[in-house]
Amino acid sequence: xxxxxxxxxxxxxxxxxxxxxxxxxxxxxxxxxxxxxxxxxxxxxxxxxxxxxxxxxxxxxxxxxxxxxxxxxxxxxxxxxxxxxxxxxxxxxxxxxxxxxxxxxxxxxxxxxxxxxxxxxxxxxxxxx
Numbered sequence: 001x002x003x004x005x006x007x008x009x010x011x012x013x014x015x016x017x018x019x020x021x022x023x024x025x026x027x028x029x030x031x032x033x034x035x036x037x038x039x040x041x042x043x044x045x046x047x048x049x050x051x052x053x054x055x056x057x058x059x060x061x062x063x064x065x066x067x068x069x070x071x072x073x074x075x076x077x078x079x080x081x082x083x084x085x086x087x088x089x090x091x092x093x094x095x096x097x098x099x100x101x102x103x104x105x106x107x108x109x110x111x112x113x114x115x116x117x118x119x120x121x122x123x124x125x126x127x128x129x
Contacts, residue, residue, distance in 0.1 A: 025093040029124045033088060035068060045123060052128035063116040067107045071100045078103060088120060096121055 032048025043057040043065065057064060071086065080102050087099040096109040096117050109117045 025091040025095060027089045028092050029090040031088055031124050033086075033123055035064075045126075047128065050128070054123065054126045054128055061119060063112065063119050067098055067109065067120070070107060071098065071103070071105055074103045074105045075100065088123065090121060090124060 033054075034046040034048045034051075036044045036046065038044055038056070041059065043061065045054045045057060046052060047054055068086075075081070087097075087101060089097045089099065091097070094110065097106050098109055098120065099106040109120055
């Protein structure tokens with residue numbers, strides 16, 4: 001079957017668990033996104049509020065797949081399904097976080113460089129096809 005990855009961002013989210021020495025900067029942009037694997041190997045990206053398709057990713061989007069895979073691996077090890085929301089958050093200090101509230105795991109996207117970070121940040125402003 002199709003495995004759905006939902007990436008939901010919620011306004012006014014307060015992030016905790018970032019470590020004792022680092023407080024999360026305020027979010028500037030957050031967006032609700034749903035990622036769905038397709039039979040042809042593509043990944044459909046939908047607006048999580050309207051359900052409209054924003055784009056379909058193909059094999060070249062390895063970083064997006066890898067970041068999602070890293071978080072879903074932890075979910076499966078804890079018996080958490082793929083329907084639980086993720087949050088994609090761009091912050092005032094330039095950091096971009098992909099957070100899984102269901103496990104507390106996160107990927108700090110900017111640590112992988114601007115090209116990889118842009119694979120996610122472009123979804124924040126994307127309009128339906």
